[in-house]
Amino acid sequence: MIGHLGLYQDCDADQPEQKLHLETFSGDDVEAFIEASRAWAQHLPEKDRTWLKLAKGTPVVAPEGHTAAQMQMASDSSPRSAADLLIPKKLLDDLPADRKIQVPANPTRKARTWYHLENLLHDADNNLLDGWVCEEIGVTPWVSPWAWEGYDVIIDYSRPKHLMASFLSAIDSFSDAHRERYRPFAEKDDKGPMKNRLYEIIDRNRDGKMTATELQAALELPAHAQSISQMILYKESEWFQQPKIWDALDELLGHSGSTPHLNWLAGKQRIAELGWWRDVAEKVGLPSWGSAYHFHPVGLMGSFSGDRFKFSLETMKSIYPKLGEDRNGDLQKIADELNANLDFFKLNTPLRRAHFFAKIKQETGEALSIDESFAYKSSTLIDLFSYFRNNPEEARRYGYKIKTGKIKENGVSMGRADYEAIANGAYGGRTELGNRGISSGDGWRYRGRGLKQLTGLHNYTLFQRWHTKHSAQWPNDYADFVVNPDLLLEVKYAVRSAASFWLNNELYKIADKGSALEVVDSITTVVNKHTASHPDRRGHFVDLLKKGNLN
Structure with a gap:
């Protein structure tokens, strides 16, 4: 997807306006991709089929005064739709209760549901219809966006000269x-x-012309607008600058050496300056010959975003049910950061999300702590850390010595100096963590922070490099976590630090192996090889799957 943002002045405008020119295209073999995608879609589960196809000829029963049985009888004489239309499941689910009638199955008929739809379907005279339509198993199919239902690839070799000749002819500018x-x-x-x-x-x-009025009328009909958005045009990009194709317009526009058309000369100069394709094609994998498959940006986004999973505050509260309302702000920030980067973080399947949060919950605890606590009992320090042994x-x-109040042997409560000393003793001089000696303070400085409890100078450095490498994902957000490790106490960085570990260690690939507890253990081994928390992490995973809030 590429966008050109800036000033643009229409020919009949008094002054330029800020506008965005947006294109979505691919230089890859889209036809082969769609063919493979359609084959793959046939094996997707029913829940991934999120668009209801109402085929051309669907009866639309008048909205008033009918029971389901009466509507079934009336459907034979009702107006029928004049074009296919795909309707997202979310739209149907969100209809008010009085606009849905569910009919259970019986020995002679399968279950079906009637929906009252207003101004979505249209008849043969292009009149929008208001009435009830029937969804029935085996009759009205549900399709996945990956089936690319209704999409067609159109190969077009016409040039600006042909387009301009057609335009000038249509507006009667020719003698x-x-x-x-x-x-x-x-x-x-044409x-x-x-x-x-x-x-x-x-x-x-059918007069062989397209007027602005006809175009506007078509776009006001959802089925026609959808059909237009499903056209994939294979055509030479206008950013692939070839002077000869623009020079071919000279005669059409009345430009010659003896009678120059100054505006057209300026126009060609502007076009030349915008011809970036040759400069970047090899670097970004675009075809050197300048042709690509062009998609309707809004239509494409609409096809794949209708029923997309999003983390909500309720989702996060189901993961951390013991948190008080005072932490709702933090939970919402986690959800926002995850939603903004769901595909990039490779958390785009329920299984991946469940495995991810099974680990995160173990690291942060029920209290969602993103700053490692060093409130240890004296005997526990001796058991856990060789330095204190x-x-x-x-x-x-x-x-x-006494847990309540964290009272030490000398009768005083633990304080900041104690926590720092414990951290430096536990992690100082740990070469596998990249920490320097105990006196360096690295143990405390690079203590566990973030959702993953990132620990040690080495891991902070890796996260710093990863964050910088992927800076395009969060432009204008430079941060140095080695110099300022406390930045990981900010929620967005806490989330990203966990995601970086998940991605760098390709834990999502392990997660894709399934929901067996052995898979949970495999991920745990990567996260913390010597931990004794395997049973707890399995429990978190099973609990998350059972709740189903990550589906």
């Missing part, structure tokens, strides 16, 4: 002599595959 002279050029465009497809949809009176007097000096 009879010029019309005859340029008819072959105009017809190449009779080309792109125009033929549009004529089928738009040209109501070798220096038990320091364990007794810094750790607590």
Whole structure:
């Protein structure tokens, strides 16, 4: 997807306006991709089929005074839709209760549901219809967006010369002599595959012309607008600068050496300056010959975003049910960061999300702590860390003896200095973490932070490099986590640090192996090889799957 943002002045405007020129295209073999995608879609589960197809000829029963049985009888004489229309499941689910009638199955009929739809379908005279339509198993199919239902690839080899000749002819700017002279050029465009497809949809009176009125009327009919958005046009990009194709317009526009058309000369200069294709094609994998498959940006987005999973506050509260309402803000920030990067973080399947949060919940605890606590009992320090086994007097000096109030052996509550001393003893000098000696303070400075409890100078450095490498994902958000490790206490960075570990270690590939507990253990081994928390992490995973809030 590429966008050009800036000032643009229409020919009849008094002054320029800020506008966005947006294109979505691919240089890959889209036809082969769609063919493979359609084959793959046949094996997707029912829940992934999120668009209801109401085929041309669907009866639309008048809205008033009918029971389901009466509507079934009335359907034979009711108006029928004049074009296919795909309707997203979310639209149907969100209809009010009085606009849905569910009919259970019986020995002679399958279950069906009636929906009251207003101004979505249209009849043969292009009149929008208001009434009830029936969804029935085996009759009205549900399709996946990956089936690319209704999409067609149209190969168009016409050039600007053909398009301009067609345009000037349509607006009667030609004299009879010029019309005859340029008819072959105009017809190449008018009779080309792109125009033929549009004529089928738009040209109501079949006079071989498309007027602005006809185009506007077509776009006001959802089925026609959807059909137009499903055209994939294979055509040479206008950003592939070839002076000869623009010079070919000179005669049409009345430009010659003796009678220069100054505006057209300026226009060609502007076009030349915008011809970036050759400069970047090899670097970004675009075809060197300049042709690509062009998609309707809004239509494409609409096809794949209708029923997309999003983390909500309720989803996050189901993961951390013991958190008080005062932490709702943090939960919402986590949801926002995840939603903004769902595909990039490779958390775009329920299984991946469940495996991810099974680990995160173990790392952060029920209290969602993103700053490692060093409130340890003296005896626990000796059990856990070799430094304190070798220096038990320091364990007794810094750790607590009585849990309530964290009271130390000397009768004083633990404080910041104790926590720092414990962190430096536990993590200082740990070469596998990249930490320097105990006196360096690295143990405390690079203590566990973030959703994954990122620990050690080495891991902070890796995260720093990863964050910088992917800066395009969060433009104008430079951060140095080695110099400012406390940045990981900000929710967005806490989330990203966990995602970086998930991605760098390709844990999503392990997650894709399934929901067996052995898979959970495989991920745990990567996260913390020597942990004794395998049972707890399995429990988190099973609980998340059972709740189903990550589906």
